[in-house]
Amino acid sequence: MGELTLNLIRLGVIVLLWAFVFSVVGVLRGDLYGTRVLSRNAGPTRSRESRSDRRTRKNVPTHVVVTEGSLRGTSVPLHEGGLLVGRNPECTLVLTDDYASGRHLRIYPGADAWYVDDLGSTNGTIVNGQKIDEGARLDPGAQIRIGQTVLELRR
Amino acid sequence: MSAGTANPSPSTVTSLRVRSGRTVELALTVFALLIVGLAYVNVELAVREQLPPDLWWHLGILGAAALGLHLVLRWRARYADPLLLPVATLLNGLGLVMIHRIDLGGGTGSVATRQLLWTGLAVAAAAGTLLLVRDHRVLKRWTYLAMALGFVLLLLPMLPVIGREVNGSRLWISVGGLSLQPGELAKIALTVFFAGYLVSTRDALSLVGRRILGLQLPRARDLGPILVAWMLSVMVLVLQRDLGSSLLFFGLFVAMLYVATERTSWIVIGLTLFVGGAILAWQLFDHVQRRVTLWLDPFAPDQSDQVAKGLMGLAHGGIFGTGLGEGFPYITYFSNSDYVVASFGEELGMVGLFAMLMLYALLVERGLRTAIGAREGFGKLLAAGLSFTLALQVFVIVGGITRVIPLTGLTTPFLSAGGSSLLANWIIVALLLRISDHARRPVSERRAEQQRSAKDEATTRTREVR
Secondary structure, X not given: OOHHHHHHXXXXXXXXXXXXXXXXXXXXXXXXOOEEEEEOOHHHXXXXXXXXXXXXXXXXXXXXXEEEOOOOOOEEEOOOOXXXXXXXXXXXXXXXXXXXXXXXXXXXXXXXXEEEEEOOOOOOEEEOOEEEOOOEEEOOOOEEEEOOEEEEEEO | OOHHHOOOOOEEEEEOOOOOOHHHHHHHHHHHHHHHHHHHHHHHHHHHOOOOOOHHXXXXXXXXXXXXXXXXXXHHOOOOXXXXXXXXXXXXXXXXXXXXXXXXXXXXXXXXXXXHHHHHHHHHHHHHHHHHOXXXXXXXXXXXXXXXXXXXXXXXXXXXXXXXXXXXXXXXXXXXXXXXXXXXXXXXXXXXXXXXXXXXXXXXXXXXXXXXXXXXXXXXHHHHHHHHHHXXXXXXXXXOOOHHHHHHHHHHHHHHHHHHHOOHHHHXXXXXXXXXXXXXXXXXXXXXXXXXHHHHOOOOOOOOOHHHHHXXXXXXXXXXXXXXXXXXXXXXXXXXXXXXXXXXXHHHHHHHHHHHHHHHHHHHHXXXXXXXXXXXXXXXXXXXXXXXXXXXXHHHHHHHHOOOOOOOOOOOOOOOOOHHHXXXXXXXXXXXXXXXXXXXXXXXXXXXXXXXXXXXXXXXXXXXXX
């Protein structure tokens, strides 16, 4: 048996040991997500849309996701009727941000994209670094900043 | 829809569909057997320059044991954690390979064959545990019985006829030519006792009592029984001169108290007691003093050179090791039991040894994850205690070999030659599997199970009435 074969087997043992460790860790990843939070409204809305015109809506966002602030991780489905964001309990997305107004902004669908209106909030709304007032267009991935909260449209 | 009437979108929280993971377990177990086979081939090629003649036979026994346990899990514990069995199989198999390698090098006879038989026996014991203990909560009824059993097991080696003294420690019993180390099994019994006792008294232990210097001190009467239990076990162990086990029991005791009560004061009290006890033992006992000097200065003359030889072995291995069968691990004493980690360090190198430590870490992680997932206090404490003993044992022996702490003789779980250790560790794995099956079982099946058991109970009751 040659020296080379022996060396290959020797390294093979170590490589396989680590491969085993990593495959175990790979299985472990499933543990990180114990529960799943589902929006009760999300199901029918999505299916209705997919039934009507799936092709044209492929690139259109369906959710507003809070990416920064105390509500980080919250996700709300977008409705044809638009949705209201603010601190009032009547809003679709109720913020706990001290810098948000009661009725802060409205997100609604236009002909080709989603648009956002600032509803005369005290501290204003910033989309992609620019303060907006009404009818600002939201491109996919646009960031809406309200005080310390950042919203983003996602598919 | 006007924005004003939009309802806040309600959401539901559901738990993910639990995969039983049995297929993953099977695949990983086969993978583990493959690694063991390759390591075995490697040893034989390096030492005897031929393929092992009985490769299939030897690998077959290990494989049959592991796959047999897998089938028992499919049958009786479908939702048990899928990672415990493969990791334990791999560690056990690598231990067998290393013991065989030491047999070839050091001429220690056929320790490996005996170890293989013990492996079969231990896995059978694990399967038996899984079949007998259908619900781990049954063990809670036997809390005080477990304590008594633990002490009997600890005291057995002190008995005149069956007790035996080996290397200055009275730890073994021999019955009909078979020698056993009952302290290993006492570990499990005492963990069951601690879990059962603490789950019913933890409120008293954590809430009642005086606050001194920001530490919540418990009342003496709450503390009494467990302190007595601890002192007895430590006394027994000091009399038997087994420092490693006494350290293990003490660590287990403190850790389980901490898990049960969430009071940092227990750690402080425990560490204080430990430091006091260690200083006392150092002043009183000759053999403790020798261990400490050996730790501080392993290369000094006129003392055991075991630590020094182990360190040189590790240094010889370096980063990638000499390769299985190509080093000289058998020069060190007990290179197949206490010093098996140094043997692996020499032949697989730092990279290989770290992979094995990772395996231990993963095993302990699965145990602690089971504790988190368990829904009732007893299972939580038992799983936490069992996985903590495993972790502490690995720390004490690897720490001793690498001179982090003074060397105390303890077996390395699954790797060391020795039947009782193997038996105890496979039973620990079986108990963890049982608890994790309970913790991971989906709600729907759990309800069905409860109804079935309630019906059983009802029928037995009516039978009793008749």
